[in-house]
Amino acid sequence: MSGPVVTGIGLLAPNGFGVERYWEAVLEGRGGIGRITRFDVSRYPARLAGQIPDFRAADHLPSRLLPQTDISTQLALVAADWALLDAKIEPGAFADYDMGVVTSNACGGFEFTHREFKKLWSQGPKAVSVYESFAWFYAVNTGQISIRNELRGPSSALVAEQAGGLDAIGHARRTIARGTPMVVTGGVDSALDPWAWAAQIASGRVSRSADPRRAYLPFDSAAEGYVPGEGGAILVLEAADAARARGAHQVYGEIAGYAATFDPPPGSGAPSALRRAVELALADAGMRPDEIDVVFADAAGVADLDRVEAEAISAVFGAGAVPVTAPKTLTGRLYSGGGPVDVAAALLSIRDGVVPPTSGTTDVPSGYRIDLVRGVPRAGRVSSALVLARGKWGFNAAVVVREATV
Amino acid sequence: MTTMTTEDLRRVLIECAGEAEQDVLSGDIADVEFDDLGYDSLALMETAARIAQDYGVQIPDERIVELRTPREVLELVNNSLAQS
The missing domain is CATH 3.40.47.10 (Thiolase/Chalcone synthase)
Structure with missing residues (x-):
């Protein structure tokens, strides 16, 4: 389907x-x-x-x-x-x-x-x-x-x-x-x-x-x-x-996959469930990691949380194997609005064949092992994207968008 | 003695609940039903609360939903003011 x-x-x-x-x-x-x-x-x-x-x-x-x-x-x-x-x-x-x-x-x-x-x-x-x-x-x-x-x-x-x-x-x-x-x-x-x-x-x-x-x-x-x-x-x-x-005059793309997970309680020592959200969303979309062209990160801006996200991305996709970006650096974090704005940006990346850059960030620790798109937009065909968002108190969500074949 | 005029009620309605998109409030509204003016029961409860504050007349919630036109509201408020 x-x-x-x-x-x-x-x-x-x-x-x-x-x-x-x-x-x-x-x-x-x-x-x-x-x-x-x-x-x-x-x-x-x-x-x-x-x-x-x-x-x-x-x-x-x-x-x-x-x-x-x-x-x-x-x-x-x-x-x-x-x-x-x-x-x-x-x-x-x-x-x-x-x-x-x-x-x-x-x-x-x-x-x-x-x-x-x-x-x-x-x-x-x-x-x-x-x-x-x-x-x-x-x-x-x-x-x-x-x-x-x-x-x-x-x-x-x-x-x-x-x-x-x-x-x-x-x-x-x-x-x-x-x-x-x-x-x-x-x-x-x-x-x-x-x-x-x-x-x-x-x-x-x-x-x-x-x-x-x-x-x-x-x-x-x-x-x-x-x-x-x-x-x-x-x-x-x-x-x-x-x-x-109904003869829709435009289609931006397909919502191809979705998953949500919940983190273990603080202090339990168990790992974040973000990686599982990524894997489940990809499975829901029926896609392999190497079929994803860009990841729109949650981009918490808090070192511990950034590290968890970078680890989840590099674990699923391989070190530096997928472009990662966070255009929300230009708007701030928009709470419930953040994920949908990133989904819109992902769909426009597909439409225009360009990945928007992350603003401000210059020094990414090498241990993060992510290819963060910085400075200027990166042109190239984009046919799919993964969008991530996390909420305080343990919420993780992942959406896969894909070029529509309508 | 204080009385409440149609003009006063028009102003209170707009302050409390805004104005309908069609220009229904501009003419003589005294006998136009609130439904046709675009005001629902919540709009009237808000209006009743403002009338209580500004005129000291209490209209119970169960009474306000029975009032169908501005004239009915004004009669109730002004009768009550006349007796006070």
Whole structure:
């Protein structure tokens, strides 16, 4: 059985508002990391983030949706609008119950909730917005995308910190295999208000560097944490025969394989389960390691985690045998949005025959034994890619994308 | 004595729940049903909470979902204000 195909992409990233602008920025090495401007960050130990500049929800969404949505949901709704537009899904192409929504979210509606909590402690419970009941919630992006676009098929939400976006795509693929011809999937997060920022810093993994070019250096000997960002991607995923039947005008590629694993408890001495996720995803795709043309790494930016990932890649593929890249060095880590943005980048690598580079990283320890694509894009045929993502507390996810044969 | 006008309610509705895409709020809305104005029960609960804050009139949740038009809301609020 061939896997479902991606026919539409909606993407909002700190370095590109829309998929083509993002891709252009990635190939030109333009980043979106800078000092936080949403609030006075001067007294916080970490001050850099990937921010989407000048986003005005009212320019893109109806007024009725604004008082009931957090910025993360507003970004998700815009990304879904763009994905459906990109796929040119005509009204009536599918019955409403044949279209599902599967998204991931890691942070919830922090900014909205922060605002309502302020009302709670300053004006009392009656002042809290009724919309807080769902605006904070991890499943709200799935719900709002479903309502806005009348997608009433099987829908769900997955939470797995920064691995969840790939899990959503994997579950969308499963949903299609179970008989729903079209699923809107992906992940979007935004958590850059003061409360959210404190919560992010509490992970202990956020970079405290003040230099946007040196703050997030995955696989570098000087790695000292990651830079968080906001945004993500929503994809339109269709059963290959359904895309063919409606005469889809474009196919970016196939979601050919997926696997998720969970790490053993800390201190158990047992190895990370990331390698097993890679092997299981390849098996799911029916592919050998030497058939994969590029790996989009999770790229934690934390030395211990970078080493684990480098070891998993070199163990499965052989030392330096496959190009590895991390364009998220230009955006920061986007939580649930990170995996879907990397899947989009992988599909564009296939389309354009080019592997985007990793920014910033210069000194990769030789013990990592990986061929990290650095500096400039690497041109060459790309027919398949492996995308990896990990979430704090042990989540590992892997997706294989492949050139479509539709 | 304070009263609530249609204009006041229009403003509260927009602040609480936004404005429908069609320009249905611009004309005389007093007798247009909330469904047709694009407001659901949550929008009305949010509006009732704001009315309680701004006018001191409590409309119970079970009552607010029975009110179908702006005129019905205004009558309830203004009767209550007149008695206070």
